[in-house]
Amino acid sequence: MTHKLELIYFKMRALAEAPRLLFHYTNIKYEDHMSWDYYDKEWSDVKPNIPFKQLPMLIIDKKHEICQSMAIMTFIENLAGINITEPILNAKANAIMQSAQELFMPLNPTVNFATGERFIKKKDDMTPFLLSRFEDLEKALKDNDKKFFIFDEPRACDFVTFHHLDLSKMLDLSIIKKFPRLEKFSEDIMSIKSVKSYLDKRPELIDVSVEPKLIIDGVPHPTGVKKT
Ligand SMILES: N[C@@H](CCC(=O)N[C@@H](CS)C(=O)NCC(=O)O)C(=O)O
Numbered sequence: 592m593t594h595k596l597e598l599i600y601f602k603m604r605a606l607a608e609a610p611r612l613l614f615h616y617t618n619i620k621y622e623d624h625m626s627w628d629y630y631d632k633e634w635s636d637v638k639p640n641i642p643f644k645q646l647p648m649l650i651i652d653k654k655h656e657i658c659q660s661m662a663i664m665t666f667i668e669n670l671a672g673i674n675i676t677e678p679i680l681n682a683k684a685n686a687i688m689q690s691a692q693e694l695f696m697p698l699n700p701t702v703n704f705a706t707g708e709r710f711i712k713k714k715d716d717m718t719p720f721l722l723s724r725f726e727d728l729e730k731a732l733k734d735n736d737k738k739f740f741i742f743d744e745p746r747a748c749d750f751v752t753f754h755h756l757d758l759s760k761m762l763d764l765s766i767i768k769k770f771p772r773l774e775k776f777s778e779d780i781m782s783i784k785s786v787k788s789y790l791d792k793r794p795e796l797i798d799v800s801v802e803p804k805l806i807i808d809g810v811p812h813p814t815g816v817k818k819t
Contacts, residue, residue: 594670596621597650598663599629601816602805604758604796605699606660607647612750612780613664615789617671621649627818634816661692664747673746680741684748687731687740691752694724694759702761702799703814710800714762721759721766728752729770738779745780753780761799 598614598621600607607623614621626646630637638644643658649666650656657663668674675681698721701713732740739749756777759766767774780786794805796814804811812819 593620595652597624597629597653598622598647599624599626599650600647601626601634601814602807602812602819603699603703603814604794604805605703606695608754608758609747609751610647610649610660610663610667611793612754612786612789613667613671613747615785616745616750616783617667617673618785619667619671625818626816633818661688661751664688664751668747673744675741675746684741684746687728688748688751690724690727691748691755694721694755698755698758698762702758703796703803706800706802718763718766721762722769725756725759725766725770725773728756729772732772732776739776745783749776749780753777761796 596614596619598607598610600623602625611623626634626637641648641658642656645658647660647663648656648658649663651666657666665674675684697713697717701710701717705713735741737743739745740752741748745753753776756767756773767777781790794807797804797806797811803814805814806812
């Protein structure tokens with residue numbers, strides 16, 4: 592059965608990124624909407640009526656509103672029929688996914704919004720945590736001896752991890768450079784044809800740490816939750 596899938600988010604490269612990557616990888620058609628275009632209202636007016644008052648949210652068949660990016664990832668995996676059914680492997684994949692997802696804060700807000708001295712302070716403060724978590728992720732990859740975290744083909748946990756690793760390059764490129772196995776993992780994800788074609792055409796995030804903007808249809812827009 593084909594569902595109508597509408598992903599609602601903001602102008603930022605953050606929690607909608609892994610769902611978008613997984614949609615492209617699994618070749619599942621979906622629509623991508625900015626909150627203000629979808630609802631024709633400011634986010635502050637929309638927020639109180641969203642099930643968990645935050646985005647991204649996936650609307651299925653104009654009826655089911657699914658918040659929480661990890662729930663969206665699990666749904667896409669199930670829909671594509673690539674969910675990991677073996678209980679132990681499934682648990683390991685979930686542990687990877689949650690451990691990568693914990694990188695969200697403060698990495699994603701810092702790269703998307705922080706500027707000047709605040710950017711530098713936040714970067715310096717989070718670097719020990721990033722180094723420690725990257726070390727754990729690198730070890731998990733090495734221990735498993737597969738191309739990706741669970742199999743030789745990527746699953747939801749791989750795309751969540753990829754997103755945060757990829758964003759860390761805009762915080763401080765030298766961090767991932769300390770982890771050659773994670774760099775190889777990133778390159779392997781980026782070289783998947785359907786993923787590469789998405790990465791090549793997604794809005795570019797520019798002027799990080801100065802005045803972050805996304806280039807949407809050739810026009811630079813400041814990151815944020817407001818229509819520009
Ligand atoms: N745990 C949630 C976090 C969602 C979240 O933090 N969303 C932020 C954007 S990345 C948001 O909606 N910010 C606007 C607001 O809170 O009003 C998830 O994984 O989806």
